[in-house]
Amino acid sequence: MTEEREYVLGTHDDELRRLGFQHQVWAAPTAALFERARFAPGQHLLDLGCGPGYATADLAQLVGVNGAVLAVDVSQRFLASLEAMVAARELHNVRWQQNDAASLDLPDGQLDGAFARWVLCFTPNPASVIAEVARVLKPGARFALLDYANYEAFTMAPASDAIARVIHATGKSVRMSGGDFGVGQSVPALMHGAGFDVEYLEPIVRIARPGSALWNWPASFFRNYLPTLVTLGLITDDERHEFESVWKDRSDNPAAYLITPTMVGVVGIKR
Numbered sequence: 001m002t003e004e005r006e007y008v009l010g011t012h013d014d015e016l017r018r019l020g021f022q023h024q025v026w027a028a029p030t031a032a033l034f035e036r037a038r039f040a041p042g043q044h045l046l047d048l049g050c051g052p053g054y055a056t057a058d059l060a061q062l063v064g065v066n067g068a069v070l071a072v073d074v075s076q077r078f079l080a081s082l083e084a085m086v087a088a089r090e091l092h093n094v095r096w097q098q099n100d101a102a103s104l105d106l107p108d109g110q111l112d113g114a115f116a117r118w119v120l121c122f123t124p125n126p127a128s129v130i131a132e133v134a135r136v137l138k139p140g141a142r143f144a145l146l147d148y149a150n151y152e153a154f155t156m157a158p159a160s161d162a163i164a165r166v167i168h169a170t171g172k173s174v175r176m177s178g179g180d181f182g183v184g185q186s187v188p189a190l191m192h193g194a195g196f197d198v199e200y201l202e203p204i205v206r207i208a209r210p211g212s213a214l215w216n217w218p219a220s221f222f223r224n225y226l227p228t229l230v231t232l233g234l235i236t237d238d239e240r241h242e243f244e245s246v247w248k249d250r251s252d253n254p255a256a257y258l259i260t261p262t263m264v265g266v267v268g269i270k271r
Ligand SMILES: C[S@@+](CC[C@H](N)C(=O)[O-])C[C@H]1O[C@@H](n2cnc3c(N)ncnc32)[C@H](O)[C@@H]1O
Pocket: 006, 007, 019, 023, 048, 049, 050, 051, 052, 053, 054, 055, 072, 073, 074, 075, 078, 099, 100, 101, 102, 116, 117, 118, 119, 122, 123
């Protein structure tokens, strides 16, 4: 087996489950982006940085038996999970490849479309990833991308310094690993430079109240990630406990709300 390549959030079982829950919570904006990109039956699509394949499965159902989805990720563990899932769901039109997003083992100009969600923010050279997607698409094919544009826009009400500190530390940890939770700001320019016309651009921001599934989305992230922030020395144990106590307080407060970090949905057409 190839050596496991973990991204900064890890590829352990809890992260695998978190990605499944995250997929569920963000399924509607994702499906809307698929429509904007005109993904359709019979197409051959790329799911770049597919993780355990939750969006891959949706795309496979969308393109149907006459289409196909190629799922690419650096993580062997996530791809093993994808393999088991597509077998259990009898999705015979999914293929997968362990590879870096910036160097795909694919010929030029063959694919009808590509999708990348929360991947570019973890890659050290987003320009080369977008150029690689441009290389493998046919002229006229669409690339749909969803990613963070401003992570630190995350808002908790009532406001809390303990929460703001952890949000800041999270952004810093991603930068330390070579990523950028503000990458969405550069995507239109990078797409343009790589040979795409940017056809569609939207902000994706939502509000959540305690008790909702969306409220539990950041909660599930921090449950997994706070220990890493402590290990990296970006927060102290006391700051972790303070965060947990404020989070519990807000979760019990029916007047509290949170606003999710600003993301962008982008669709480019290969010239
Ligand atoms: C937050 S997960 C998103 C997974 C999936 N796109 C989704 O929306 O559920 C980020 C994924 O990007 C993958 N990844 C990170 N850097 C990568 C790279 N350079 N090339 C390919 N995949 C990468 C990780 O292994 C992980 O599966």
